[in-house]
Amino acid sequence: MTLHSRATTSDDTRALIATQRPIEAHGIVGDMRTAALVADDGTVDFFCWPEFDSPSLFVSLLDSPRAGAFELAPDLPDARRMQIYLPDTNVLVTRWLSDDTIVEVTDFMPIYPVDRQSRLVRIVRAIGGDARIDMHCAVRLDYARADTQARQDGDDICFYADGQPSVRLAASRAMTLDDNAAHASFDLREGETAEFILGGVDDELVRTEDIANCYSDTVRFWQRWIGTSNYRGRWREMVQRSALALKLLTSRTTGAIAAAATFGLPESPGGERNWDYRYTWIRDASFTIYAFMRLGFTEEANDFMRWTAQRVTTDADGKNVLSIMYTMDGHEDIEESNLDHLIGHGGAQPVRIGNGAHDQVQHDIYGELLDGIYLSNKYGEAISHQGWKHVVAIVDEACERWNTPDVGIWEMRGEPQHFLHSRLMCWVAVDRAIRLAQKRSLPAPFKRWNDVRAAIHDDIWNNFWDEEAGHFVQRLGSKALDGSLLLMPLLRFVGATDPCWLATLEAIEKRLVRDGMVRRYLLEDTPCDGLKGEEGAFAACSFWYVECLARAGRLDHARSEFDKLMSYANPLGLYAEEFDPKGHHLGNTPQALTHLALISAATFLDRKLDGKDTHWQP
Numbered sequence: 001m002t003l004h005s006r007a008t009t010s011d012d013t014r015a016l017i018a019t020q021r022p023i024e025a026h027g028i029v030g031d032m033r034t035a036a037l038v039a040d041d042g043t044v045d046f047f048c049w050p051e052f053d054s055p056s057l058f059v060s061l062l063d064s065p066r067a068g069a070f071e072l073a074p075d076l077p078d079a080r081r082m083q084i085y086l087p088d089t090n091v092l093v094t095r096w097l098s099d100d101t102i103v104e105v106t107d108f109m110p111i112y113p114v115d116r117q118s119r120l121v122r123i124v125r126a127i128g129g130d131a132r133i134d135m136h137c138a139v140r141l142d143y144a145r146a147d148t149q150a151r152q153d154g155d156d157i158c159f160y161a162d163g164q165p166s167v168r169l170a171a172s173r174a175m176t177l178d179d180n181a182a183h184a185s186f187d188l189r190e191g192e193t194a195e196f197i198l199g200g201v202d203d204e205l206v207r208t209e210d211i212a213n214c215y216s217d218t219v220r221f222w223q224r225w226i227g228t229s230n231y232r233g234r235w236r237e238m239v240q241r242s243a244l245a246l247k248l249l250t251s252r253t254t255g256a257i258a259a260a261a262t263f264g265l266p267e268s269p270g271g272e273r274n275w276d277y278r279y280t281w282i283r284d285a286s287f288t289i290y291a292f293m294r295l296g297f298t299e300e301a302n303d304f305m306r307w308t309a310q311r312v313t314t315d316a317d318g319k320n321v322l323s324i325m326y327t328m329d330g331h332e333d334i335e336e337s338n339l340d341h342l343i344g345h346g347g348a349q350p351v352r353i354g355n356g357a358h359d360q361v362q363h364d365i366y367g368e369l370l371d372g373i374y375l376s377n378k379y380g381e382a383i384s385h386q387g388w389k390h391v392v393a394i395v396d397e398a399c400e401r402w403n404t405p406d407v408g409i410w411e412m413r414g415e416p417q418h419f420l421h422s423r424l425m426c427w428v429a430v431d432r433a434i435r436l437a438q439k440r441s442l443p444a445p446f447k448r449w450n451d452v453r454a455a456i457h458d459d460i461w462n463n464f465w466d467e468e469a470g471h472f473v474q475r476l477g478s479k480a481l482d483g484s485l486l487l488m489p490l491l492r493f494v495g496a497t498d499p500c501w502l503a504t505l506e507a508i509e510k511r512l513v514r515d516g517m518v519r520r521y522l523l524e525d526t527p528c529d530g531l532k533g534e535e536g537a538f539a540a541c542s543f544w545y546v547e548c549l550a551r552a553g554r555l556d557h558a559r560s561e562f563d564k565l566m567s568y569a570n571p572l573g574l575y576a577e578e579f580d581p582k583g584h585h586l587g588n589t590p591q592a593l594t595h596l597a598l599i600s601a602a603t604f605l606d607r608k609l610d611g612k613d614t615h616w617q618p
Contacts, residue, residue, distance in 0.1 A: 013343055013347060016063065016064040016066075016343055017064075017343065017346060017347055019060070019064045019065060020045075020060070020061060020062075020063075020064070020345055020346065021039040021040075021041070021043070021045060021061065022584065022585070023265055023345070023576050023584075023585040023586065023587075023589055024570035024574075024576065024584060024585040024589075025039055025040045025041075025570070026038060026039050026040070026045075026046075026061075026570070026574075026589065027040075027083050027085070027092040027094075027107075027572050027574070028090070028092070028245070028248060028261060028574065028589075028590055029090055029091070029092050029107045029108050029109050029120070030090065030109050030248045030249075030261070031109035031110065031111050031112070031118050031252075032111070032247065032248060032250055032251060032252035033050065033051055033052070033114075033118045033251065033252065033253060034047075034048055034049055034050060034051050034052050034054065034109075034118050035047075035048075035052065035109075035248060035249070035261040036058075036107070036109070036120055037061065037261070037262070037589075038083075038092055038094060038107050039061075040081050040082065040083050040094060040571075041073060041081060041094075042071065042072050042073035042094050042105050043060070043069050043070065043071045043072075043073075044058050044069065044070035044071075044107075044120070044122075045058055045059075045060040045061040045069050046058060046059060046060075046061040046062075046261075046262055047059075047068075047070070047120070048278065049118060049165075049167070050117045050118050050165065050200065051118075051328055051329070052249075052251070052258050052261065052278045052328050053258075053278040053279060053327055053328050055141065055142045055143050055145075055164070056068065056140075056142075056143050056144070057139050057140070057141065057159075057167060057198075058070055058138075058139070058140070059140070059143055059144055059342065061262075061265075061345060062264050062265075062339075062342045062343075062344055062345050062351055063144065063341075063342040063343050063344075064343070065138065066138075066140075066144070067140055067143075067144040067342060068138055068139055068140030068144055069136070069137075069138055070120075070122075070136075070137045070138075070139075070198070071134070071135065071136040071137070072105055072122055072124055072133070072134075072135045072196065073096070073105070073133070073134060074096050074101070074103040074124075074131040074132065074133055074134075074188075075131070075132040075133070075134060076096045076098045076101060076103065076131065078098060079096040079097055079098040079101070079103075080096070080097045080098075081094070081095065081096055081097075082094075082095050082097075082571065083095070083571060083572055084572070085241070085244075085572060086219060087223075088222060088223045088226045088227065088240065088244075089108075089218070089219050089222035089223055089226075089244070090108070090222050090244050090247075090248055091106065091107070091108040091215075091218060091219055091222065092106070092107045092108065092572075093105070093106050093107075094107070098129075100128075100129045101126070101128060101129035101130065101131050102126075102127040102128040102129065103124065103125070103126055103127060103131045103133075103188075104124070104125050104127055105122060105123065105124045105125075106122070106123040106124075106125070106215070107120065107121070107122050107123075108121055108215065108218050109121070109218075110214050110217065110218050111217070111218060111221045111252075114252065114253045117199055117200035118199070119197055119198060119199030119200070120197070120198045120199070121195070121196070121197050121211065121214065121215070122195070122196040122197075122198075123193055123194070123195050123196075123211065123215070124188065124193065124194050124195075124196075125188070125191075125192070125193045126188035126189060126190050126191065126192055126193075127190070128190060129190055130187060130188065130189050130190060131187070131188050132185065132186075132187055132188075133184075133185070133186055133187070133188055133194065134184075134185050135171075135173075135175075135182070135183065135184040135185070135196065136181060136182070136183055137157075137169055137181060137182040137183075137196075137198070138179075138180070138181035138182075139159035139167050139169075139181075139198075141159065141160075141161045141164040141165075141167075142161065142163075142164050143339050143342070143353065144341065144342070145339070145341065146161035146162070146163070146164050147161055147162070148160070148161045148164075148180060149161065149180055150177055150180040150181065150182065151177070152177055153168070155170070155171070155174070155175075156168050156169060156170045156171075157169045157175055157177055157182040158201050159180075159201075160201070165200065165201075166200070166201035166202070167198060167199070167200065167201055168198070168199060168200065168201040169182050169196065169197070169198050170196070170197045170198075171184060171194070171195065171196045171197070172193075172194050172195045172196075173186045173194045174186075195211050197211075222244065225247060226240050226243060226244055226247075228296060228297070229243060229295045229296060229297070230295055230296035231243075231294075231295050231296075231599075231602075231603060233602060233603065233606035233607075234602075234606055234609070235562075235566070235602045235606070237573065238566060238569070238573050238598065238602065239295070239598070239599055239602050239603070241572070241573035241574070242291075242573070242595035242596070242598050242599050243291070243292075243295055243297070243595075243599065245574060245590045245592075245595050246288055246291060246292065246592055246595055246596060246599075247297075247300070248261075248590075249261060249288075249590070249592050250288075250300055250303075250304075251328050253329075254307050254328060254329060254330060255300075255303030255304045255306060255307035256280040256285070256304070256307050256326065256328045256329075256330065257280055257284070257285035257288050257289075257300075257304060257592060258277070258278055258279065258280060258328060258592065259277040259278075259279065259280070259281050259284045259285075259588070259591070259592055259593065260277035260278065260576075260577065260587075260588035260589060260590065260591045260592060261277075261278065261588070261589065261590060262277065262278070262588040262589055263275070263276035263277065263278055263351075263352065263353055263588065264276065264339070264342070264344065264345065264348075264351040264352060264353070264588075265345050265576070265586070265587055265588045265589060266344065266345055266346060266348030266586060266587070267535040267536055267577065267578050267586050267587045268348075268533050268534045268535050268536060268580075268586065269346050269348065269580070269586075270346055270347050270348050270533075271348055271532070271533035271534065271535070272348070272349070272350065272531060272532055272533060273531060273533065273535055273587075274344060274345075274348050274349070274350065274351055274352055275352055275355060275357075275588070276336070276352050276353050276354055276355050277355075277577075277588040277591070278328070279325050279326060279327055279328065279334060279355060279358075280325060280326050280327075280328060281324060281325045281365075282308065282322065282323075282324055282325065282365045282368065282369050283324070283362070283364060283365050283368040283369075283409065284592055284593050285304055285308075285372075285592075286304075286365075286368040286369050286371065286372035287368060287372075287592075287593060287596050287597075288304075288592050288596050289301035289304050289305070289372050289375070289376060290371070290372060290375055290596065290600070291595070291596035291599040291600060293375055293376070293379045293380070294599060294600065294603050295599065295603075298376075298379055298380040298381075301372070301375070301376045301379070301380045302376065302380045302381045304372075305372070305373060305376050305380075305381070305387075307330065308322075308369065309384075309386070309387050309390060310330065311323070311326060311330055312390045312393075312394075322365070322369070322394060323358065323359075324357065324358065324360060324362045324365050325355065325357065325358050332358060334354050334355050334358040335354045335356075335358075336352055336353070336354040336355055336356035336358075337352070337353055337354055338350035338351060338352055338353075339351040339352075339353060356413075357407075357411045360406075360407045360411060361406040361407060361416065362406055362407060362408065362409070362411065362422070363398070363401055363402065363404075363406045363422040363423075363425065363426055364406075364408065364409045364419075364421055364422045364424075364425035364426075365425070366394060366395070366397070366398035366425060366426055366428075366429035367398075367424065367425025367426060367427070367428030367429040367432075367491075368425060368428075369394065369429070370391070370394070370395065370398075370428060370429040370432040370433055370436075371428055371429075371432050371491070373387075373391060373432070373436065374432035374433075374435060374436050377436055377439070377440065378439075382440065383436070383440065383442075388440075388442050391433060391436070392433075392444065392445075394429070395429055395430055395433040395449065396445075398426045398429040398430060399426075399430065399448070399449065399452040401426070402422075402423060402426035402427075402452070402456055403418075403423075403456075403459065405417050405418050405419075406419065406422050408421060408422055408475075408484075409421045409422070409425075409484050410484070410520055410521070410529075412526075412528045412529055412530055413529070413530030413531055414527065414528035414529060414530030415528055415530075417475045417476065417528050418463075418475055418476035418477075419474065419475045419476075419482075420460065420464040420472060420473065420474060420475065420482070420484075420485065421474075421482065421484040421485070421487065423456055423459060423460050423464065424460065424487065424488060424491065424493055425491075426456055427453060427456040427457060427460070427493060428491050428493070430449050430452050430453040430456070431453055433449060434446065434449050434450065434453065457493075460472075460493070463476055464476065465500060466479055469507070470503050470507065471500075471503050471504040471506075471507040471508075472485050472488070472500070472501075472504045474521060474525075474526065475528070478525065478526075479525075480521060480522065480525035480526055481504075481507055481508055481511050481512055481521065481522070481525070482520065482521045482526075483508070483512060483518050483519060483520045483521065483538055483541030483544070483545075484520070484541070485504060485508065486505075486508065486518070486541060486544035486545055486547075486548050487544060488501060488504075489501055489548055489551055489552075490544060490547055490548065490551070490600075496548065496551030496552050496553075497551075497552055497553065502552060505548055505549075505552065508545070512541075513545060514537065514581070515564060515583075516542055516545070516546075516560075516561040516562075516564035516565050517537035517539075517542050517565075517568070517579045517583070518537055518538060518541040518542045518544075518545045519535075519536075519537050519538065519541070520535070520538045520541060523535075535578060535586075536578030536579050536580050536581075536586040536587070537578060537579045537580075537581075538577070538578055539565075539568075539575050539576070539577060539578060539579060539591065539593075539594040539597070540577075540591075540593040540594050540596075540597040541597075542561075542565055542579075542597075543562075543565065543594070543597035543598050543600070543601040544597055544601070545561065546558050546561050546562045546565065546601040546605065547597075547600060547601040547604050547605070549561060550601070550604055550605045550608050551604070551608075555605075555608055555609060558605055558608075559605065559609070562601060562602070562605060565598075567583070568583040570585065574589065574590045575589070575590060575591060575594040575595060575598070576588060576589035576590065576591055576594070577589070577591040577593070577594060
């Protein structure tokens with residue numbers, strides 16, 4: 001089956017949209033090579049395979065069951081449904097509770113050697129009482145564009161299409177084949193289980209007799225990893241869930257870190273801001289290693305820095321080149337295109353894959369990367385000789401470009417501008433390089449770098465502090481506010497209690513904050529946004545706001561706002577990119593930037609509330 005076109009009438013479209021599940025009604029499982037979303041009704045409705053940024057097997061979250069879904073649930077229409085993770089793991093349990101029956105579906109992806117393909121294991125168990133179980137698995141290869149066929153292969157069912165990797169479904173119960181989909185209906189008595197394993201057609205699958213060991217090994221892996229965290233604060237469960245989500249998005253084959261597990265989920269209902277985040281942004285990943293190191297996970301930081309070093313290339317003029325984003329295996333070929341056959345989540349179109357931002361000019365990546373390198377050297381491995389040569393070249397590039405326009409941290413699709421955040425991060429790049437060179441006694445052009453650092457500092461104060469408005473501004477020539485300004489004290493450019501900063505914080509509170517949720521900017525103030533329609537409040541900015549309050553000494557307010565943000569998590573403690581006005585999730589999920597900002601805010605606020613030294617980063 002292949003989808004040739006989107007729904008032809010509004011009634012058809014509404015009917016298809018009605019089958020979609022809310023973004024926050026999902027857990028995630030993965031093996032650090034790819035990940036699957038599991039809805040709270042037991043449906044896997046988003047799964048790219050065999051890698052994070054591979055085409056999808058199931059993408060009904062962005063269309064309907066015709067675009068691929070793996071349904072596994074008891075026939076208990078009046079049951080209460082809920083999801084939990086096994087403690088300290090990424091092993092997900094979906095539960096149904098009726099008056100007489102309790103059923104659980106356990107989903108996980110085993111952590112196998114990298115020479116074996118990823119696979120999804122699903123176990124259904126009758127915990128109390130007997131239950132009728134229904135399974136329907138419709139693999140639709142290549143984002144549901146391929147003409148996917150299914151065939152019986154012994155007890156298994158295989159799915160295949162021309163030019164696409166084939167997939168095998170094995171089960172402990174008999175399956176039938178209908179309309180190129182696998183089906184099974186069977187009874188489970190109390191205490192009985194059934195298992196389903198989805199993986200590569202040519203890869204030896206785990207068989208049902210091996211499931212118990214596979215399950216215990218996976219549980220043990222995650223519990224051992226998170227057990228090394230040094231966080232023991234007030235919000236331990238939420239911080240550890242955020243860390244587990246970040247680890248899930250970190251490639252164990254390359255060390256790259258995905259910005260999110262999904263593509264195409266809208267930042268506003270029915271809008272056009274539907275991006276593909278299954279790639280590694282130097283910015284987001286550099287922030288992520290900061291969060292990892294805050295919790296004591298230095299290995300992940302070291303792996304990412306090694307991966308980044310391999311990305312630095314030399315152009316025809318002999319200059320070092322670093323792109324703003326890469327595929328998970330390190331390539332720059334991320335051309336953006338639309339999946340016009342999908343109706344989109346809630347009807348939001350176009351559904352995009354690839355990302356046109358890959359060739360944008362974004363000066364802020366210099367600062368995020370150098371801040372990460374600096375911290376990695378402080379808490380992880382010392383930089384190599386070749387690595388330092390790359391740093392010098394990158395900082396020299398920042399010195400050349402800091403006063404030229406770019407599209408900024410939010411990847412504006414209008415005309416390039418002079419953004420304060422880009423200036424700030426160029427200052428961070430030079431500042432951290434100077435500190436690192438001094439700390440490691442490394443050779444550096446100190447006078448030139450010091451002069452540029454001072455020039456950027458003066459430029460920000462002279463040109464981006466608006467005396468009339470009484471606050472810092474988003475970009476040159478405007479009076480607009482921006483959520484990225486919240487990073488100014490966090491990155492130690494300005495004191496957290498400086499009167500000018502406090503005035504800016506107050507202005508942000510008045511214009512951009514609603515019930516703890518912070519917008520990136522107001523669209524009416526930012527025509528360079530370049531897109532139509534609204535967007536939600538940005539979750540990462542919301543956590544930056546909490547940390548700014550704590551750094552300003554407003555601890556009661558910070559804790560109150562933090563607790564509000566905790567209530568906006570989904571029942572599993574996961575966050576997407578944005579919130580709608582009611583706190584429902586918008587955008588791709590789970591979002592690394594949101595979870596790392598949560599970790600930073602929680603760890604800082606904890607120490608302030610305990611009256612401890614918060615001087616983690618010099």
